[in-house]
Amino acid sequence: MADNPSPFAQRGSTEEVEEGRAFAPKFDADGLVTCVATDARSGDVLMVAHMNAQALRKTIETGEAWYFSRSRHALWRKGETSGHVQRVVEMRIDCDQDAVWIKVEQEGAGACHTGRRSCFYRAVPLGKAGAVTLEFRDGEKVFDPKDVYKA
Amino acid sequence: MADNPSPFAQRGSTEEVEEGRAFAPKFDADGLVTCVATDARSGDVLMVAHMNAQALRKTIETGEAWYFSRSRHALWRKGETSGHVQRVVEMRIDCDQDAVWIKVEQEGAGACHTGRRSCFYRAVPLGKAGAVTLEFRDGEKVFDPKDVYKA
Numbered sequence: 198m199a200d201n202p203s204p205f206a207q208r209g210s211t212e213e214v215e216e217g218r219a220f221a222p223k224f225d226a227d228g229l230v231t232c233v234a235t236d237a238r239s240g241d242v243l244m245v246a247h248m249n250a251q252a253l254r255k256t257i258e259t260g261e262a263w264y265f266s267r268s269r270h271a272l273w274r275k276g277e278t279s280g281h282v283q284r285v286v287e288m289r290i291d292c293d294q295d296a297v298w299i300k301v302e303q304e305g306a307g308a309c310h311t312g313r314r315s316c317f318y319r320a321v322p323l324g325k326a327g328a329v330t331l332e333f334r335d336g337e338k339v340f341d342p343k344d345v346y347k348a
Numbered sequence: 349m350a351d352n353p354s355p356f357a358q359r360g361s362t363e364e365v366e367e368g369r370a371f372a373p374k375f376d377a378d379g380l381v382t383c384v385a386t387d388a389r390s391g392d393v394l395m396v397a398h399m400n401a402q403a404l405r406k407t408i409e410t411g412e413a414w415y416f417s418r419s420r421h422a423l424w425r426k427g428e429t430s431g432h433v434q435r436v437v438e439m440r441i442d443c444d445q446d447a448v449w450i451k452v453e454q455e456g457a458g459a460c461h462t463g464r465r466s467c468f469y470r471a472v473p474l475g476k477a478g479a480v481t482l483e484f485r486d487g488e489k490v491f492d493p494k495d496v497y498k499a
Binding site: 202203204205206215216217218219220231233235239240241242244245256257258259260285287288289290291292296297298309310311313316317318319320321322323324325326327328329330331332333334 | 353354355356357366367368369370371382384386390391392393395396407408409410411436438439440441442443447448449460461462464467468469470471472473474475476477478479480481482483484485
């Protein structure tokens with residue numbers, strides 16, 4: 198991979214970044230862009246994670262989702278432990294090129310390390326002030342994390 | 349609003365944060381959580397933005413999307429200039445409670461300040477190494493930003 202030219206262009210003017218065809222992602226102070234992964238079939242948001250330049254590059258080259266774990270400070274191929282690989286059907290970049298949206302086919306039962314299909318298994322009730330109690334939605338576990346992440 | 353008790357709980361153990369009903373969002377060093385807004389009908393990702401505690405609280409209380417603009421360092425009611433308000437149909441929080449997903453009904457033609465329906469109007473081609481040229485998808489402008497954001 199080191200022999201290939203970089204997939205990234207220099208950041209140009211706002212007009213160039215927003216209206217051009219040059220791929221010039223804006224990595225934040227920690228070298229990351231935000232990535233939203235949605236289920237290619239249902240459209241549901243599966244997870245929100247981060248990619249550094251290497252993760253973004255490997256995702257583009259392999260068509261499988263790679264992330265950068267902020268807690269483990271490590272490049273992370275989604276599914277490397279669980280087998281729950283994400284095949285990327287389409288990748289989009291947003292107007293100012295600091296967020297990536299990937300539509301994925303999720304291999305295995307779920308994307309969330311807690312055993313759910315999606316990380317977003319709780320709803321926040323709306324329309325009132327004061328204390329909030331979360332409501333579980335689509336919260337059933339589709340796999341047992343203890344089986345999947347065993348040492 | 350200042351008279352109402354906080355909607356946020358103290359962060360507990362990992363088990364409590366992931367499996368509990370207490371709403372304990374994890375704001376980053378800048379006091380922000382990431383928010384993904386999807387179209388409640390199509391499921392498409394419209395935008396990725398950020399909320400500080402006040403924006404999150406106002407979104408919950410009003411059922412309309414409020415964000416925090418990192419570039420302008422200001423609380424920002426979506427649509428306050430353009431009229432393109434987002435009515436929140438459902439709000440979800442992720443496993444570790446540092447990302448919010450809102451399903452919205454987008455008032456007006458589009459969510460993106462460039463005049464598109466979604467901010468994600470360009471695709472990144474996959475499966476090859478080297479230089480990337482973005483491809484426009486759903487890139488037609490549905491409103492003229494000059495009309496909407498005129499002084």
